[in-house]
Amino acid sequence: MNNFIVTTTRKPDFATENLAAELSLKFGRKFVRREDFSFDTLKKIHGAENILLVKKNSLSIVTADGELFFHPNTAHLRIKNLRGGEGDRLIDALKISAGSKVLDCTLGLGSDAIVASFIAGETGKIVALEINPLIAEIVRHGLKNFSDDSPHILQAMRRIEVINADCGEFLKNCAANSFDAVYFDPMFRRPIKKSSGLNPIRPLADNRPLTEKIIREACRVAKFRVVMKEHSGSGEFERLGFKILDGGKYSSVAFGAIELTDRNV
Ligand SMILES: C[S@@+](CC[C@H](N)C(=O)[O-])C[C@H]1O[C@@H](n2cnc3c(N)ncnc32)[C@H](O)[C@@H]1O
Structure with missing residues (x-):
């Protein structure tokens, strides 16, 4: 660290x-x-x-690039859209619903975890892993203490369990089929600097690529799906065995999935 x-x-x-x-x-x-x-x-x-x-009432990290603090960011608008009956690309990719259990292997600032938690609801469970202890600490604190938002978003935040861990190590210790879906949003191989709300996290985030071994473990741990977000056109989808999903033809970001329902395990 x-x-x-x-x-x-x-x-x-x-x-x-x-x-x-x-x-x-x-x-x-x-x-x-x-x-x-x-x-x-x-x-x-x-x-x-x-x-x-x-x-x-909050924690932040002052780096050479500025101040990094927790904020629900895009989760606010995405949940508003979901409540208004619109879709969300992550939720469509994960194929989750009320009661789902999701392992988010790359928490970052937590926006995706909050949206997943909103959908999984009180009967579901979101466990979110972050390898950097400082990021894990400020986001854990923010998810528990942030108060300036509507009750359904705050409840979604409070339900997330944050664990400071390397997802590769954590997955090894998970039982087979213990989550409905496992999700990865690694730092992109080619960062989208201009549009990204992630710029303040860059000096602290772990930039290493995912390995085939991590994805194999995720496929053992997930019951239905393993999902990865990456840059559209990224070679990571093919390298790691993900099928790119449609739905974001005009976006610089793509989702890929490994469907596990047909496996012989
Ligand atoms: C692109 S960000 C995730 C953004 C997140 N989906 C959101 O909505 O804010 C990637 C995060 O994953 C973390 N990370 C990278 N490798 C990891 C690993 N092996 N285990 C756990 N976290 C990891 C990075 O430190 C970084 O904070």
């Missing part, structure tokens, strides 16, 4: 300072009192690359 310190806003209340102290213990990193220092000065004094910033 890259080098970081923990600090707070300039005049923290007791709870904020307590949480900062707790997180510094959890991660074994220095807790630095903010006083009146700028982030650049704190980074210089403590030789830190990044800062985990604890605010009154």
